[in-house]
Amino acid sequence: MENWSWMLDESASSVGPQIDRLYYIILVITGIVFVATEVTLLYFLFKYRHREGHKAEYIHGNTKAEIIWTAIPALIVLAIALMSRGLWAEIKDPANVPADAMRVMLEAKQFEWNLTYPGPDGELRTGDDFTVRNRLDIPLDRPTVLEMTSVDVIHSFFVPDFRLKQDIVPGMAMQMWFQPTRAGVFPIGCAELCGIGHTRMRGTLTVHSPADYQAWVNEQVQGAASAAEPAAPAPATQAQ
Amino acid sequence: MATHAATAEGHATGAGHDEHHKLSFIRTYIFSTDHKMIAKQFLLASLLFLLIGGILAGLVRWQLGFPGQPIPFIGSMFSDTTAPGGIILPEFYNSLVTMHATFMIFFAIMPLLVGVWGNFLIPLQIGAPDMAFPRLNTASFWISVPAGILMLASFFVEGGAAGAGWTSYAPLSANPEYSGVHMGQVLWLVSLIILGFSSLTGAVNYITTIINMRAPGMTWFRMPLPTWSLFVTSWLLLLAIPILTGGLIMLLFDQTIGTGFFNPATDGEPLLWQHIFWYFGHPEVYILILPAMGLVSEVISNRARKPIFGYHAMVLAIISIAFLGWVVWGHHMFQSGMNPLLGTSFMISTIIIAVPSAIKVFNWLGTLWKGDIHFDVPMLHALAFVAMFIIGGLSGIFMASAPVDIPIHDTYFIVAHIHYVLFGGSLFGIFAGITFWFPKMFGRMMSPKLGKIHFWVTIFAYNAVFFPMHNLGLRNHMRRIYDPNSYEYLQPLQGLNTFISIAAFILIAGQMIFAFSFFYSMFFGEKAEQNPWKSNTLEWTAAGHPPGHGNFPGGTPHVYRGPYEYSSPESNEDFLPQGVPPEPVRRGAVPREPGFLPTGD
Ligand SMILES: [Cu+2]
Ligand SMILES: [Cu+2]
Numbered sequence: 158m159e160n161w162s163w164m165l166d167e168s169a170s171s172v173g174p175q176i177d178r179l180y181y182i183i184l185v186i187t188g189i190v191f192v193a194t195e196v197t198l199l200y201f202l203f204k205y206r207h208r209e210g211h212k213a214e215y216i217h218g219n220t221k222a223e224i225i226w227t228a229i230p231a232l233i234v235l236a237i238a239l240m241s242r243g244l245w246a247e248i249k250d251p252a253n254v255p256a257d258a259m260r261v262m263l264e265a266k267q268f269e270w271n272l273t274y275p276g277p278d279g280e281l282r283t284g285d286d287f288t289v290r291n292r293l294d295i296p297l298d299r300p301t302v303l304e305m306t307s308v309d310v311i312h313s314f315f316v317p318d319f320r321l322k323q324d325i326v327p328g329m330a331m332q333m334w335f336q337p338t339r340a341g342v343f344p345i346g347c348a349e350l351c352g353i354g355h356t357r358m359r360g361t362l363t364v365h366s367p368a369d370y371q372a373w374v375n376e377q378v379q380g381a382a383s384a385a386e387p388a389a390p391a392p393a394t395q396a397q
Numbered sequence: 398m399a400t401h402a403a404t405a406e407g408h409a410t411g412a413g414h415d416e417h418h419k420l421s422f423i424r425t426y427i428f429s430t431d432h433k434m435i436a437k438q439f440l441l442a443s444l445l446f447l448l449i450g451g452i453l454a455g456l457v458r459w460q461l462g463f464p465g466q467p468i469p470f471i472g473s474m475f476s477d478t479t480a481p482g483g484i485i486l487p488e489f490y491n492s493l494v495t496m497h498a499t500f501m502i503f504f505a506i507m508p509l510l511v512g513v514w515g516n517f518l519i520p521l522q523i524g525a526p527d528m529a530f531p532r533l534n535t536a537s538f539w540i541s542v543p544a545g546i547l548m549l550a551s552f553f554v555e556g557g558a559a560g561a562g563w564t565s566y567a568p569l570s571a572n573p574e575y576s577g578v579h580m581g582q583v584l585w586l587v588s589l590i591i592l593g594f595s596s597l598t599g600a601v602n603y604i605t606t607i608i609n610m611r612a613p614g615m616t617w618f619r620m621p622l623p624t625w626s627l628f629v630t631s632w633l634l635l636l637a638i639p640i641l642t643g644g645l646i647m648l649l650f651d652q653t654i655g656t657g658f659f660n661p662a663t664d665g666e667p668l669l670w671q672h673i674f675w676y677f678g679h680p681e682v683y684i685l686i687l688p689a690m691g692l693v694s695e696v697i698s699n700r701a702r703k704p705i706f707g708y709h710a711m712v713l714a715i716i717s718i719a720f721l722g723w724v725v726w727g728h729h730m731f732q733s734g735m736n737p738l739l740g741t742s743f744m745i746s747t748i749i750i751a752v753p754s755a756i757k758v759f760n761w762l763g764t765l766w767k768g769d770i771h772f773d774v775p776m777l778h779a780l781a782f783v784a785m786f787i788i789g790g791l792s793g794i795f796m797a798s799a800p801v802d803i804p805i806h807d808t809y810f811i812v813a814h815i816h817y818v819l820f821g822g823s824l825f826g827i828f829a830g831i832t833f834w835f836p837k838m839f840g841r842m843m844s845p846k847l848g849k850i851h852f853w854v855t856i857f858a859y860n861a862v863f864f865p866m867h868n869l870g871l872r873n874h875m876r877r878i879y880d881p882n883s884y885e886y887l888q889p890l891q892g893l894n895t896f897i898s899i900a901a902f903i904l905i906a907g908q909m910i911f912a913f914s915f916f917y918s919m920f921f922g923e924k925a926e927q928n929p930w931k932s933n934t935l936e937w938t939a940a941g942h943p944p945g946h947g948n949f950p951g952g953t954p955h956v957y958r959g960p961y962e963y964s965s966p967e968s969n970e971d972f973l974p975q976g977v978p979p980e981p982v983r984r985g986a987v988p989r990e991p992g993f994l995p996t997g998d
Contacts, residue, residue, distance in 0.1 A: 160893045161868050165804075172800075180801045187791040194758060194787050201765040202780065205701070206772070212971055213769035213964040218707035222763070223756070230755040234794070238748040241798040242741055248800060249737030267575065310569040311667060313732065313807060317873035317886075320804045326668060326734045327568060328661020344886050348807040348875050350562045352569060352576055353488050356879040 169343060169364070170319035171300075171336035172248050177320070179240055186233060254334045258300040261293065265305065265312040265325045268354035270345065276378055287377050291360035293345065296370035300336040313349035316362055324349055337364040428539070430531035432516045433943045435538050437838060439512035440831075442538075446504035446545065448912070451905050453497035460485045460493075462898025464880050464891075478557060487879040488577055491560030494877050496552070498563035499585065502685065503592055504545055506819060509827045510688040511596070511634065512538070515603045515627045517838065521936035522624045524612025524954040524976075526947045529605040537598040544592035551584035559585035562877060564678070567659030567670040571651040579652070586649040593642040600634035603627055612935070614956030618712070619975065621934045621960040622705065623830075625712050626691030629719045630684050636723075637680040644673035671733055675726035683722045685819060686786075687715055689826025690757060693779040695960075696829045697764050699930050700776035702971045704961040706763030707756075714753035714760075721750045731799045732806045740799050747797040754790050758783065769964065769971065773930075774848030775833035778825045781856050785821025789814060792867065807877075810870025816863045828852075828911070835915075836929050840942030841922030847914035854907035861900035865893055933974045934960050 163184060165177050205213075247253060260281050262273040272293050276285025281304075295301045305314065307325040314333070315322045318341075323333045347358035365373055420429075429435060459468055465484060468475070472483020479489040516534065520527055528534045551558040558581040561570035565585070573579035607628045611620070620628075648670065650656040657663030659670045698705040705711060727735060727743030761783050770776070792814040796802040805811065835843045874887055881887040881894065928937040935956070939948050954976040962973040967980070 160872060160890055161865060163868065163871060165871060176800050176803060179798060180795070180804075183795055183798060183801060187794055191787060191791055194762065195784060197762055198765070198780070198784060198787075201762065201768075202770060202772075205765060205768045205770050207769050211769055213701060213703040214767040215704065215964050215966055216706070216767060217704045218710070218760075218763070223707050223710050223760075226759040227752060227756055231749075231752045234748045234751045237794065237798055238745045241744055241748075241800055244800040245737065245741060245744065248803075249740065310575045311566055315807075315873075315875070317804065322732050322803050322806055324733045326661075328665075328667065329734055331734050344884060346873075346875055346884060349566070350491065350494075350569070350877040353491065355491075355877065356487060356881075357883050359884055 166318065168318060168320055169337055169339050169341060170316075170321065171338055172244075173318075173320045173338070175244050175247075179244060182240070183237060186237070251332070254302060254332065255300040255336070258302040258334055259295065260302045260304060261295070263293075263303045263305045263314065263325070265307040265314070265347075267309050267352050268347070268358035270314070270358070270360045274374065274377070277374065285378065289377065291345075293360065293362045294370065294373050295337060295362070295364055296367050297337055297340050297364050298367045300334055302332055302334045305331045305333065310351050311349050312347050312351050312358065315346040315348040316343055317346070318343040319362070322348055340364045340366055340369075428535055430527070430535050431946060432520050432528045432531070432534060433838070435534055436513050436515075436517035438538050439508045439516060439541075440838075442541070442545065443505050443508040443512065444912075444915075446500050447506075447509070448908075449549075450497055450500035450505050451908060453493050453500065455902060455905050456485065457490070457493050457497060458898040458901040460490055460879065461881065462895040462901075464882060485879075488557060488560060490879040491562075491576075491877070492552070492558040492578075492581070495560050495562050495565075495585075496548075496558050499548065499559070499589075501819070502563060502681070503589065504541075504548065506685050506823050506827070507596070508541065510685065510823065511603075511627065511630060512541070512599060514623060514688055514692065514830060515599060515631070517834065518621075518623050518936060519603055519606055519627060520610070521837075521939055521944070521948060522621045522934050522960075523607060523610060523615050524935045524949060524956065525606060525610035526949065526953075528602050529609060530602050533598050534602050537595050537602065540598065541592055541595040544588045544595065547584050547588040547591070551581045551588070554580040554584065557581050564674055565648065565670075566674075567648060567651065567667050568661070570670075571648055571659050573652070582652055583649065586645050586652065590642055590645050590649070593638045593645070596634050596638050600631040600638070603631040604635065607631075612954050612956055615935075615975075616956075618709065619956055619959045621691075622694040622708075622711060622715075623688065623691035626687045626694075626715050629715050630687045633680045633684050633687075633719055633722065637677045637684070640673060641677035641681075644670060644677070647673075668730075668733060668735060671730055672726070675729045676723075678729065679726040680719075680722045682818070683718055685823050686826075687718065689782065689823045689830075690715070692830040692833070693782045693826050694761070694764075695934070696775045696779040696833050697761055697783075698961045698963060699833075699932050700771045700773060700779070701765050701768030702771070702963045703764055703768040704959075704963055704965075705760070706766070707760045708959065708961065710756055711760055714756045717753045718750060721746060721753070725750060728797060728799075728802075731802045744797060744799045748794070751790065751794060751797070754786075758787055758790070773832075774843065774845055774852060775829045775930075777849070777852045778829035778832060781852070782822055782825040782829060785817055785825060785859075788864075789817030789821055792817060804873065805870050807875060808870035809866040809874045809876055812876050813863050813866035813870060816866070820859060820863070828855075831915070833930065834936075835918065836925030836942060837936055838943055839919045839922075840925055841918050841920075842925050842929065843918040843922060844914050847910055847917075851907060851910040851914065854910065855904065858900050858904035858907055862897050862904055865897055869893060869897075928974075931970070931972045933962055933972050935975055938974055938976050 168177055264271040270291050271288055273286050273288045275281045278285055305325045307327040311324055311326050313322055313324045319335055321335055341364055343362045345360035345362050467483030556578045560578050561576055569575050570582055647658040651658055657665040659665045659667050694705055725743060725747040727739055728747040731740050796805055832843050832848055872890055874890055925942055935954055956975045957978055958975055960975055964971045965973045967973055
């Protein structure tokens, strides 16, 4: 039965509660309009059903009613638009990308996500970077910025619990930031049809406590160092 | 009332027109220039494509409801490159999803609304003898035939049919290296380019006919709403199709001769395709719904025996929806990487479009208010249109809000929304139209009993299929994925997916009732009276079912009033046709043919 729910699962990112709030506002408004219009429809169908010897009333319209039912929906949808506008800017405005964020590079290709992390020096594009496949691991206490590129077709990076989705267009450098609000393991999916293997282009996002995150980074770096000796490719930790 | 001429008499008048006899079989049934015959050709062809689209949907639902299991009964018929042993392969699944939408949108719903009713209703409702360009009209149908054949043929070429989605986002659609499909994609592109010419020739014809050939007295604001909506739709076609065709040609060049319009490696721009596609694609959504709104308005006013509530507002709503429809395309691209500032302006324009849509719904409710409602089969479908369009319209507000669109974009919530608009809206509108005008097209009534069974099966099964898709979307079920179970978090939804699939099979099977009733009634249905629905519009006063060559053998009708004068105090009955002169005129010269002015011939 819970599959039939109109409620959203609890979110795990800073923008999640705001998106969810807007969703619930729209759900309530549209829910009221839905019930009101459908009940009116059914009531009219019952009340004005054909009866012998009865004639319909000759009415062409009512300007006052028409003005009212134009103005009210207009005000409601404008209110929704204004609320949406503010939140949209908050999420998407490049000026809002936090300066202290950890930066991770994401390269999408058929049908995998390759994530490159800054090594112990905390800087990307230096010698100690390491790459992991289909796993995004981040600390809880800092925002993360993904620098995203695609090498072939359009993919869409989708983290349902974070209320996060961004198409990644080849030839375009794109950015997306987020701030987790709780530790845990969350699924990552590809939301844009990207070819035969689209259905298996998935990964996991793990939010660590700060200490756990450091331990994870160290583990990856050591793994990379020991793997580098027998000239093996960069360690690819397969999710699932 | 003068319009109740007996059927037999009607036939005699129509057939008596001698020009009608001279035409050979080929000129009458195949390369006909008669708009009514062309409408029937479009009707049969597009019902066939509706069936094909439905079967493809059934296969998609099989994979989602029973993943990895062999298709029952027909499984062994599939080749090893599509579904070996009846088990659907992922590449075939992508083709099925792509081609289901392609056939339904371009080859079923669009011609069922525009090709069929544009042809059948426009000349009859405005009192014209035929289309402005009858031969162009013949061409418009016959151009669409090779397009359909090429699209069907693409299933049988190497690599299979196109599999990049009906939206064919580049670079997936531009480069066979990425999709594994080359010939199928080329045929998809060529077919749609050809089909575009069919739509264009049709649109030019409808616009010219309506502007130039309205009968005396048929002023703009006396035009029935189906004709109004088809007029506005034709403008959308005329302006949108060339944009799509341009984009298709660019994509075809990318796919075949090595250009790189959409290829980033040669400084091409993948998002350009999306802008072109949706600049066409959003007006296309209105091309697919406005004519259905027109048909439904006609049926509701007629069966409620009441003037349409706010006729002028209805016309203005159609026009403003069409205008606003040009500035909202970016709402399909909120998550595409387009500049977020653009997203803001598209969000506001999109959300404003809810207003004229709401006006239409309230005016339909207003028409029912204090009416005298007859629940005939066309009315059931028209009322279902209103009830379902409300759901489709309201669910649209969720994704119109760009932040809320983030989680639901590209999920089953969108699939639910589009089907509430295109099936709950357009297709119920089409059923309303076919069951309403069937007597005028074929001279016989469709069986009310079969019609009611078909309606109730359809409305229940339809909602069982598409309503829970909203919930799938809210559980983050992506669209277009071959095997949802590959995601652990989607595995608990398998039961719901299976439920939807079973309902879908019932829905598809239920349409066979309609198919049977359609063909049975065509030959064995009860003979229709001249004006079985006691309608006001001119097509019902044109003699004959269908009217003979030239439509109005008694001479060009004269129009005295608006199309929805039902239950007018001016008449003892509950209708007052557009062509019946008002009292003082009637006392003078009694027209020779009921409903027409005598002409000088
Ligand atoms: Cu992908
Ligand atoms: Cu749109």
